[in-house]
Amino acid sequence: MFDFRYHVASLLAVFIALVIGILVGIGLSGRGFVSDAERKNLEARISDLRGQRDSAQSAVDLANQRQAVADAYLADTYPTLVANRLKGIRVAVAFVGSIDQTVDRSVVQAVRDAGGRIVRVRAFKVPLDVKGVEDVLANRPGLQAYAGKDRIRDLGRGIAGELVGGGKTPLLDALGDSLLDERDGSGQPPVDAIVLSRPVPPQQGATEQFLAGLYDGASSSGVPAVGVERAGVTSSAVPAFTKSGLSTVDSIDTTPGRLALVLELAGAAPGHYGVSPTAKDGILPPFPALTGG
Numbered sequence: 001m002f003d004f005r006y007h008v009a010s011l012l013a014v015f016i017a018l019v020i021g022i023l024v025g026i027g028l029s030g031r032g033f034v035s036d037a038e039r040k041n042l043e044a045r046i047s048d049l050r051g052q053r054d055s056a057q058s059a060v061d062l063a064n065q066r067q068a069v070a071d072a073y074l075a076d077t078y079p080t081l082v083a084n085r086l087k088g089i090r091v092a093v094a095f096v097g098s099i100d101q102t103v104d105r106s107v108v109q110a111v112r113d114a115g116g117r118i119v120r121v122r123a124f125k126v127p128l129d130v131k132g133v134e135d136v137l138a139n140r141p142g143l144q145a146y147a148g149k150d151r152i153r154d155l156g157r158g159i160a161g162e163l164v165g166g167g168k169t170p171l172l173d174a175l176g177d178s179l180l181d182e183r184d185g186s187g188q189p190p191v192d193a194i195v196l197s198r199p200v201p202p203q204q205g206a207t208e209q210f211l212a213g214l215y216d217g218a219s220s221s222g223v224p225a226v227g228v229e230r231a232g233v234t235s236s237a238v239p240a241f242t243k244s245g246l247s248t249v250d251s252i253d254t255t256p257g258r259l260a261l262v263l264e265l266a267g268a269a270p271g272h273y274g275v276s277p278t279a280k281d282g283i284l285p286p287f288p289a290l291t292g293g
Helices: 004-029 036-082 101-113 130-138 141-146 149-165 170-179 205-219 238-243 255-265
Strands: 090-096 117-124 180-185 193-197 225-228 247-249
Touching: 036 101, 036 255, 090 101, 090 149, 090 205, 101 117, 101 193, 101 225, 101 255, 130 141, 130 149, 130 170, 141 149, 141 170, 149 170, 149 193, 149 205, 170 180, 193 205, 193 255, 205 225, 205 238, 225 238, 225 255, 238 247, 247 255
Parallel strands: 090 117, 090 193, 193 225, 225 247
Antiparallel strands: 117 180
């Protein structure tokens, strides 16, 4: 429903290219390169292509009309569809790199619309300050198990556990200045779900290992964990999220994206949803039934 019109538009472009090629051929025919019979055949092909073009344009117009109706319907029903689905649910949000304001606003809107509450937001510095992290860990007896380049992934898992579990957070307490670019909200209460976003390009080396551990830890935390990104990104984080077992939602800055996120955080079947080619499970997950009044 959401990408059919683009497919038809591409067909139109092909038709136009064919017509141009045929017109060039007819032009050559006027110089003696093409026979009269071939010329008539080319003119017949142009007429046929024009008919196909008109049919394709009609299909585009119909797709646009259907798209407008679907968008209006979803906008009208969205408040009802999300109402109270996250009532009482506490959510943590983690950004890799500086906070993407578009993503942040969209996640906040979705959670609030559904009656949930974001209790903390953390933005991680990239690339990872390996020396700074190692210096801190080496001087903290209780954290030395995470020290060493071969334990970077374990460190990421440990950080994810603290983001979800709250309470005592020795890693984040010790490494906050080295790891965090921005922080908001309390680190104390446990959360019922976590959302992750990676606005920056893919990372390499130790940073890549740390992030893989962070994603792994979130996906195995026992609460819904969803990686999100906005529409039109040039470097999608969905493959990295998927590799670590996270559910994903693309186009979070659209109504379908926000609805998909709410459903995922509410306990819908894990998967990869949205409108981009990475959304292999469709636009929206199945709707879990609401219970209670």
